[in-house]
Amino acid sequence: MESVLTRRNIALVALLAFLVAFPYLYRIQPFNQVLDPFRTFQVTRLAIWLVILLGLNLLTGYSGQISLGHGALVAIGAYTTAVLMHEFGVPVVFAVLAAGLFTGAIGFVLGVPALRLTGPYLAIATLAMMLALPQILKLNGIREWTGGVSGILLSTPRAPAVVEGFMTDRQWLYFACMTPAVIMAVLAWNITHSHTGRAFIALRDSEVGAQQMGVNVPLYKMLAFSLSAFYAGIGGGLFVFTEAFMSPDTFDVNLSITMLVMVVLGGLTSIAGTVFGATVMTFRNDLVDLSASLGLLGLPGKIVPGEEQSSETLRGALYGLLLIITMVFMPRGFVGFVDELRGRAPWRRAARMFLRGRGGDADPALDATSDHAE
Amino acid sequence: MNATRLVAHRLRPLLLAAALLIPLGCASTEDDGGGGGGDRTGISDTEIKFGIHIPLSQSPAAAYAPIADGIRAYFDYINDSEGGVHGRKVTLISGDDHYNPSDTVEVVRKLVEQDKVFGIVGGLGEETHLSVWKYLEERKIPDLFISSGLSRWSDPVVPTRFGGNPVYMQEGEMLGQYIAKEHAGKKLGLLLQNNEFGYEGEEGIKRGLEGSDVEIVARETYESVQWDVTAQTQRLKNAGAEVIATYAIPPPAASLVKTAREVLNWDVPIIVTGVDATELFLELAGAENSEGIVSVLFGHQAHETDYPGVQEYLANLKQYAPQVPVSNLTLYGYIVGELTVEGLKRAGADITRESFVEALESIRKYQCSVCLQPVSFSEDDHRPFEIEVYVRVTDGKWMTFGEPLDFETTKD
Numbered sequence: 001m002e003s004v005l006t007r008r009n010i011a012l013v014a015l016l017a018f019l020v021a022f023p024y025l026y027r028i029q030p031f032n033q034v035l036d037p038f039r040t041f042q043v044t045r046l047a048i049w050l051v052i053l054l055g056l057n058l059l060t061g062y063s064g065q066i067s068l069g070h071g072a073l074v075a076i077g078a079y080t081t082a083v084l085m086h087e088f089g090v091p092v093v094f095a096v097l098a099a100g101l102f103t104g105a106i107g108f109v110l111g112v113p114a115l116r117l118t119g120p121y122l123a124i125a126t127l128a129m130m131l132a133l134p135q136i137l138k139l140n141g142i143r144e145w146t147g148g149v150s151g152i153l154l155s156t157p158r159a160p161a162v163v164e165g166f167m168t169d170r171q172w173l174y175f176a177c178m179t180p181a182v183i184m185a186v187l188a189w190n191i192t193h194s195h196t197g198r199a200f201i202a203l204r205d206s207e208v209g210a211q212q213m214g215v216n217v218p219l220y221k222m223l224a225f226s227l228s229a230f231y232a233g234i235g236g237g238l239f240v241f242t243e244a245f246m247s248p249d250t251f252d253v254n255l256s257i258t259m260l261v262m263v264v265l266g267g268l269t270s271i272a273g274t275v276f277g278a279t280v281m282t283f284r285n286d287l288v289d290l291s292a293s294l295g296l297l298g299l300p301g302k303i304v305p306g307e308e309q310s311s312e313t314l315r316g317a318l319y320g321l322l323l324i325i326t327m328v329f330m331p332r333g334f335v336g337f338v339d340e341l342r343g344r345a346p347w348r349r350a351a352r353m354f355l356r357g358r359g360g361d362a363d364p365a366l367d368a369t370s371d372h373a374e
Numbered sequence: 375m376n377a378t379r380l381v382a383h384r385l386r387p388l389l390l391a392a393a394l395l396i397p398l399g400c401a402s403t404e405d406d407g408g409g410g411g412g413d414r415t416g417i418s419d420t421e422i423k424f425g426i427h428i429p430l431s432q433s434p435a436a437a438y439a440p441i442a443d444g445i446r447a448y449f450d451y452i453n454d455s456e457g458g459v460h461g462r463k464v465t466l467i468s469g470d471d472h473y474n475p476s477d478t479v480e481v482v483r484k485l486v487e488q489d490k491v492f493g494i495v496g497g498l499g500e501e502t503h504l505s506v507w508k509y510l511e512e513r514k515i516p517d518l519f520i521s522s523g524l525s526r527w528s529d530p531v532v533p534t535r536f537g538g539n540p541v542y543m544q545e546g547e548m549l550g551q552y553i554a555k556e557h558a559g560k561k562l563g564l565l566l567q568n569n570e571f572g573y574e575g576e577e578g579i580k581r582g583l584e585g586s587d588v589e590i591v592a593r594e595t596y597e598s599v600q601w602d603v604t605a606q607t608q609r610l611k612n613a614g615a616e617v618i619a620t621y622a623i624p625p626p627a628a629s630l631v632k633t634a635r636e637v638l639n640w641d642v643p644i645i646v647t648g649v650d651a652t653e654l655f656l657e658l659a660g661a662e663n664s665e666g667i668v669s670v671l672f673g674h675q676a677h678e679t680d681y682p683g684v685q686e687y688l689a690n691l692k693q694y695a696p697q698v699p700v701s702n703l704t705l706y707g708y709i710v711g712e713l714t715v716e717g718l719k720r721a722g723a724d725i726t727r728e729s730f731v732e733a734l735e736s737i738r739k740y741q742c743s744v745c746l747q748p749v750s751f752s753e754d755d756h757r758p759f760e761i762e763v764y765v766r767v768t769d770g771k772w773m774t775f776g777e778p779l780d781f782e783t784t785k786d
Contacts, residue, residue, distance in 0.1 A: 038487040045480070134597060138568055149569045151475075151504060156512060243479055244508070247501040249569070249598060250475045254432060285470070285480065316431030 019178055023171040037170050042282055044174045047181035048238045050278035053263050054188045054271070055231020060260065061268030062192060063224035064204030065114055069126030071256035072133040073110075073229045077103040077236025078246045079137065082152040083145050085241075092157075096180075096237030100230045107229020111222030130256050137248035151247030154240065177238050184231060189271050191227070200224055201269070258284075265326060267335030276334040288319050413514065413727040416492025422459065422718065422725075424449075425467045425485030427506070428498045428521070433473035435598070437624060437654055438498055441521055442468045443698040444707020445496055445714075450694040452715050459715060460723040467491060473498075473598070475505035482506040486515060492727065496521050496538060496710050500570045503527075511535060516727055518717075518734075519710045519758065523649075524570055528756040533731050536756045538710060540672055542574040542621070543581070544781045545648050548670050548762060549619055550582015551779075553645060561591040563615025565606055565630055567622050568595040575621030575647055591615055601625045607633040611640055619645040628658030635663040645669065651765055651772050652702045661770035668766050670779075672759040673709055674744045676700045677771050683743035702772075705744060712742045713749065713758060738784065746774075750784040757783070 022043060026035035056070050080099035084090040090098070110129070117125050138149050146152065159172030167175070191197050199220050202210035211217050240246045262281040267273025280287070330337035416423045428442050429435045449464040458464055467489050469481030478499070485491045486509075493516030497503050500522050507527070510517040516534050520527050523539035553562060564579070566572030572595060580590075592613035594606035603626045610618060611634070618634075620627050627650045634640040644667045646655070651669040653676070678684045687708055691700060698704055713734075718725065720733035735756075739748040747761035760781040765772040 036488060038483055041483055041487075042480070135568065149573060151501060153504070153508065156508065239476075243476065243505065245475065245479075245505045247475055247504065249501050250505070252474065252599060254472070255474065255476070285477070288470075316436075319431070 016182075019182070023174045037168070040170050040174050044170075044177045044242060046278050046282040047174075047177040048235050048242070049262075049281045050181050050275060051184045051231055051238065052235035053259060053266070053274050053278050053281065054184055055228040055235065056259055057263050057266075057268065057270075057274045057277075058188060058191070058200070058231065059224050059228035060263060061270070062197060062200040062204065063221070065221065065224060066119065066123040066260070067126040067228070068123050068253075068256055068260060069128070069130035069133075070228075070232060070259050071251035071253070072126075072130045073103055073107060073232035074236040074239065075133055075137070075246075075248070075251040076106060077233030078240040078251070079146060079152070079236075080233065081237035082154060082240045082246050086152055086154055087145060092176075092237075092241050096234055096241065099237040100233040103233025103236070104226045104230035107232070108222050108226035110229065111225035114221050114225060115218050127253070127256075130253050134248040134252070146248075149248065151245060151250075152240075154244040154246075156244050157241055173242050177242060180234060180238065184234065185271060185275075188231075188274075192269075192271070196220075196223070261323060265323070265330075265333055267333030270333070270335040273333050273335035284319065287322065291318060291322065414725070415515075415727070416490050417462070417725060420458075420462055422462045422464050423467065423489065423491045424465065424493055424495045424714070425469060425482070425489060425491035426494065426496045426498075427469045427471045427478050427481050427485070427502065428496070429473040429502075430468065430470040431472060433599075435473040435499065435623065438521065438703060440698050440701060440703040441496055441498065441707040441710070442466065443695045444691075444704035444709075445711040446707075447691050447695040447698070447704065448708045448711025448715065451690045452711075454694070459718040460725075464715060464718065466495070471499075471502055473502060475501045478502040478505050479509075482509065486510075486513070492516065493518055493730070495519055495714055496707065498522065500524060507535065514727060516730060518714060521706075521710075522571070524574060531754055531756050534727070536734065536751070536758070538758065540648060540670070540759045540762055541757060542571060542647070543578040544760065545670055545762065546575045546578015546580075546621070547582040547781075548578075548764070548779050549645050549647070549668075550579040550584075552582075552668060552764060553579070553617060553619060554583050554586030554588055557588060557617045557643060559587050560589075560616040561614055562588050563592040563610035563613060563618045564590060564594065565603060565610065565618065565620040565622055565626075566593065566595050567626070568597050571623075571649075572621040579619055588617075596622065596626050598623075601629060603629045604633045604637065606630070608638065611638055611642075615642065617643045617645070620650075621647045622650070624650050624652060624655040624658055628655055631659040631663050631667065635660075643668075648672070648762070654701065654703070656767065656770060656772075661767075664767045664770075666767060668764060669772065670762045671702075671765045671772065671774070672746055672762045673702075673705060674746060675702055675772060676705050681744075687744055709742055709744055712744075713737075713740075716740060716742070747778060747780075750782060752784040755784040 023040045025031040026037065026039065052070070052074055056067065059065050059067055077099040080102050081095045084095040084098060085092060113125055114122055137146050140148060157169065157173060159167050159169050163172060199210065199215045202213060202215055203217060203220055203224070207217055258281065262277035263274065265280055266275070266277025426442050426445065428439060430439050446466045449466055452458060453463045467485060469485050471478040471481045482494065482497070485494065494510060495518040497506070497517065498521035503520055503522055507517065511532055511534060514534050518536045519538035520536070521538050523537070523542040523545065525541050525543050527535060528537040528541070564576060566576055576593070592610050592615050594609055596603050596606060603622070607630050618630070620630060622630065627646050631644060634642055634644070646667055646669045648670045651671045656664050674681050674684050676684065676688070679688065687705060688700060691698065691704060691708070695704070716737060717730055717734040720736060721730045735751050735753050737749060737751045739750055741748045746763055749758045751758070760783060761778050763774050763778040764776045765774050
């Protein structure tokens with residue numbers, strides 16, 4: 001009895017309750033100061049990014065396989081869902097699930113080149129996949145299904161009649177995406193704390209070592225790709241369901257790289273870090289807006305004479321600068337930063353010195369490997 | 375642990391959850407923004423707010439950002455010289471969508487739901503706008519003068535949506551007719567952007583070529599993220615093309631011209647889409663390389679400093695957007711701003727979204743300050759620029775020649 005009332009469980013229940021209440025909060029004081037249906041839309045997107053980034057973290061963070069082509073897998077999931085819904089009238093739940101499984105199968109096959117390629121070489125191969133996919137999707141041969149260059153336009157998703165009265169379409173979409181996101185997050189937590197998760201980490205740290213310990217290296221590599229693709233497929237399916245539109249250029253190279261950046265920013269090998277990464281991914285435009293409103297865009301004008309007015313075009317530069325600053329101050333991502341802060345608290349420092357008999361700064365490599373960073 | 379404490383402990387999460395769930399009880403029927411009849415969203419006693427989605431960063435298409443500056447410059451000019459329209463200042467909020475459809479969805483919802491704009495004006499791009507056009511349509515939000523020339527924006531006509539750019543089909547047909555006449559019997563090579571912009575242009579060119587003896591011998595495409603089309607140009611040459619037509623945005627179109635002239639030493643006649651009839655294209659391709667290139671346009675140009683409308687534009691741009699270079703892009707934005715303001719004026723002080731659309735539809739033969747030909751709308755015609763004229767690069771400038779071609783569908 002006592003064990004279910006841990007601080008952790010209380011926090012989890014509170015979090016769940018918050019997630020359930022969130023789309024309604026904007027109607028009551030004082031939340032209506034910052035919340036509105038647009039924020040609900042953004043958090044719906046956050047849920048989708050979370051699913052996608054969780055998959056990428058399983059692959060890159062836990063198994064150490066760098067993929068610059070994750071957007072391609074998301075696009076495959078999105079297209080599968082869209083085609084199933086549009087051409088065959090499959091209900092969205094089954095369409096998204098099927099898309100996840102299909103993308104997962106493709107990921108399994110994509111794992112094969114990963115058996116021979118490592119590090120930067122694998123990154124290049126996945127990048128190539130990302131570059132090729134839009135052109136394949138535009139092929140005239142499959143135009144009947146994919147809509148070619150015009151993309152696929154689905155009908156706007158509506159809340160089913162059952163929930164009418166206490167859910168708007170927007171709120172319905174929120175729950176339709178947040179529920180799978182929570183399930184997928186729990187699943188990811190379970191996977192990473194299981195035999196499979198430990199095998200992934202062993203694989204990342206040393207393939208030879210993992211083999212010595214009896215990990216079937218080829219199988220687990222392909223499994224990592226497959227799992228990650230499954231997440232990407234589900235995420236892509238949810239994405240196309242909420243947007244009701246998918247074109248070959250929606251998931252481009254830029255977005256693929258951004259995904260990787262966000263996973264690193266949040267913290268590799270951490271579910272909590274992925275949540276943070278998904279949050280930044282969702283609100284990255286707002287962050288730039290915010291720093292712009294603080295007058296940061298005017299800075300170059302003060303440094304370089306004659307550039308006083310070059311405001312709007314510098315948004316990209318500002319975004320890059322924010323990323324660099326973040327990585328300089330949080331080299332192990334947000335989660336690593338929090339760990340460090342904790343470690344810096346004087347009593348912790350003292351405790352650690354006492355226990356380890358050495359300086360308070362933990363070895364980053366050691367910390368990154370211990371997989372309970374969240 | 376005593377019983378009371380245990381119960382309190384157990385109940386705490388439940389109480390917390392219950393507290394947070396209370397708002398669930400507030401049943402909801404309200405909608406997510408936008409609205410129905412007599413809609414005055416975005417209008418206050420002192421202001422009318424518009425929004426635009428346009429790439430300002432992270433994409434080659436950010437080259438089009440000056441369009442927003444042009445619109446804003448015209449709005450500011452009206453606000454300053456006439457105190458706005460019917461006493462309300464007209465403002466424009468830019469949303470940077472990086473030319474990515476998923477970002478467009480976000481910025482447009484933000485403009486509509488948070489900034490509560492009256493309408494979207496000049497939204498740029500094919501895939502980008504396709505990701506939001508239904509959203510705007512369903513909410514009956516004015517979606518004006520899209521900076522893209524797909525036929526589907528205005529065919530079939532939807533009351534709240536107005537095209538901007540001349541329709542690629544019409545423009546392509548003009549280019550095709552020109553090729554049929556001036557390059558009869560020649561072999562034609564095409565360079566197309568691999569999206570609807572390129573494909574509709576191609577269809578238009580083919581329509582213009584109908585009945586001629588021009589043969590299409592090669593068709594090359596590029597992706598919207600590409601700048602360099604050296605390989606494609608080489609293949610066009612190898613295929614034996616004797617004249618080239620292209621539906622490409624300025625950076626790749628310029629790469630085509632540069633490669634042909636400088637690398638392949640190939641003096642092939644080149645015909646480009648009106649999208650390229652800008653100073654930017656000449657700058658990128660080099661004025662000398664561009665000499666003799668043919669395109670189409672519907673407006674006066676920034677270099678025609680003898681024309682009163684252009685003089686006014688130059689003076690206004692200098693005053694209201696001094697940081698933005700003078701170009702056909704700002705000029706285009708300026709025209710869009712002018713048409714919007716004309717609609718606002720006609721709609722009167724009691725403007726609603728519905729009456730605004732009706733006011734725009736009532737515009738007949740309106741001669742805007744820098745248009746070559748008058749603009750007409752009607753209930754079935756939501757295309758502003760249906761009369762265009764050929765232009766050719768002469769001494770580093772786009773110069774008009776020949777008679778205007780008239781595709782105007784509103785005849786009364």
